[in-house]
Amino acid sequence: MSRRNVLRGVAAGAGAVTLPALLTACGDGPGGNKNEVTMGSNSSDAVPKKAFQDAFDAYKKKTGKTVKVHTTEHNEFQQNITRYLRATPDDVFMWFAGYRMQYFAEKGLLVDISDVWKGFSGFSQALKDQSTHDGKQYFVPYYYYPWAVFHRKSLFAKQGYEQAKNWDEFIALAKKMHKDGIPVAFCDKDGWPAMGTFDYINMRLNGYDFHKGLMAGEEAWTDTKVKKVFDLWRELMPYYQKGALGRTWEEAGQGLQKRRTGMAVFGMPHPGQQFPADERDDIDFFAFPEIDPAHGQDAVEAPIDGFLIAKKARNVDAGKDLLEWLGTPGAEEVYLAGDPNNVAVNDKADTAKYSALQKKSAELVSGAKQISQFLDRDTRPDFAQTVMIKALQDFIDDPQDVDGLVNRIERQKKDIFAQAAG
Structure with missing residues (x-):
């Protein structure tokens, strides 16, 4: 998972x-x-x-x-x-x-x-x-399992943190954590975790239909809409854990469990599998924040x-x-x-024994207007694997050259989708 x-x-x-x-x-x-x-x-x-x-x-x-x-x-x-x-x-x-x-x-x-x-x-x-x-x-x-912004209830209570509803609140929360010496958890050694953050920023900024079109090769990666996704994502970079490309998802989940980090954009099992059974009730989440009110928080990655x-x-x-x-x-x-x-x-299925986290997860997904499957599940596997893993890792390593990044992605996308059509 x-x-x-x-x-x-x-x-x-x-x-x-x-x-x-x-x-x-x-x-x-x-x-x-x-x-x-x-x-x-x-x-x-x-x-x-x-x-x-x-x-x-x-x-x-x-x-x-x-x-x-x-x-x-x-x-x-x-x-x-x-x-x-x-x-x-x-x-x-x-x-x-x-x-x-x-x-x-x-x-x-x-x-x-x-x-x-x-x-x-x-x-x-x-x-x-x-x-x-x-x-x-x-x-x-x-x-x-839904993707959202996961954290420990007890840490938020101790530090006085509030769940973010929009992008400005999200950045402000990340800044406050940074000031307290608690970074935002981040990892991408496995090549896929960062895809969740990209998807959510894209869907919150540009909407679910644009996400689907981009994944299907119908939208251009050089579109200003995509560049804006990377520009917004760059705002979070100063508050992330350092060394993301050398950190597995398990290690990132353990950091959240040990209170070394404050929050993480993850799928539900990723922190869940790293928490002892007697600590799972301390896991909470909030839906990825709104960016453009026109799209709100309509889409959920599940x-x-x-x-x-x-x-x-x-x-x-x-x-x-x-x-x-x-x-x-x-x-x-x-x-x-x-x-x-x-x-x-x-x-x-009988949900009577669901934990509070499972019930909240079910409510999040049932209330969604659109459900996405995640970047590497919504597009061609060859494009996801040969292009997007490296592209997102390149961005994490050097978040400044967005123009060069999207040009490379678009060029490779055209080749792959053209070969598929042929």
């Missing part, structure tokens, strides 16, 4: 380094073992890894069928996903909704599971849309994670059986009992 996180080199394809764990042959030959389904997992962090195992154990108890999990470190899984799907993948694998799913469906690397979807209930049309390509369903959503069946799966029938169960409210409830850092997508 670290994007969230998340995916250097996805487009490297055949040039990527092959991970043995990813490319292990699965099943017992053609058709596989009907009582066993293999799962390619990118959930390498302790909390979600255990929660997924709880869910798979519940499936075995219910059906007698085993889920054999092959877990790979999150970023490494993303780096090798294209080669993985073209080689000998697991039957089912964890991935992302929206464009990230559609890209592989378009490449013919996924199994159509429209028949599985006919038995589902509790999923909104918006969720179905995020799981669909060319009129067919390929994805089973499992949970989502990536959806779930499951797909690889086209080269050896045991498609067993994979579909597992997905039928994973699409039920009960399957989500088992998972969320072990991982309170996400929110159920099925509206029939």
